[in-house]
Amino acid sequence: MDRAEKHALVDQLKGTFTESAVVVVTKNHGLTVADVEELRAKMRDAGASYKVAKNRLAKIALEGTPYEGLADFLVGPTALATSSDPVAAAKAANDFAKTNDKLEIIGGGMDGKILSSDEVKQLASLPSLDELRAKIVGLVQAPATKIAQIAAAPAGQLARVFGAYAAKEDA
Structure with missing residues (x-):
């Protein structure tokens, strides 16, 4: 990935963070390609999106957004679920995590407030x-x-x- 592609990805992520009502950070410990495709399909059905991004680029994209505090969660193999509906991404990620133990919700953010994994699970129950x-x-x-x-x-x-x-x- 060259420098221009990295800048484009950072700009795209920053736009996603500013437009999203909720961001859920997940750890994916050994998800297969089929698992990730199934998760993305469930996210699309719920009106959310699921993106695996390099942590360094995601941290840069978080700067200046309401979700700046999520940078602490971006360690190891992580992925980001976002949606404009405040519940959709959390609900889809939580439902998938119940059936697949390789996906773990580690935190999230909503309206500029940083949420713990328990708070994200409570949000998913709404x-x-x-x-x-x-x-x-x-x-x-x-x-x-x-x-x-x-x-x-x-x-x-x-x-x-x-x-x-x-x-x-x-x-």
């Missing part, structure tokens, strides 16, 4: 942005549904009473 949106839509629709049910209930009761009287007269 619902994603899409799940929260679905819950909000359900909560907004629930009152309208209840009002319609309440308004229709007396008419339904009257219909049942009339039906009972009709059945009584027929018998």
Whole structure:
């Protein structure tokens, strides 16, 4: 990798760090190529990305970003998971780490705050942005549904009473 390629990679990483809502740092102790491809696919499905970068270049890219404190985590074979959704990267990395013991979450950052591995796992347990949106839509629709049910209930009761009287007269 020549100097120009290194500068381009540092600029790309810096852009990723400034645009991301969350960055998760993982250690990959002996992941196979197939494992990494599976992890990247899961990250893409969740709306996140997973990148293995040289620690020295990643440390340079972290300078001047809200995640500058993550430089301490970049020791040994590490990789970075990022996403604009504050939960997506953490959830995808945590789910993969549960099934594959070769991936270890060592820390992360969110909105300029450095997170320990336990905090990243807690973040992963939160619902994603899409799940929260679905819950909000359900909560907004629930009152309208209840009002319609309440308004229709007396008419339904009257219909049942009339039906009972009709059945009584027929018998």
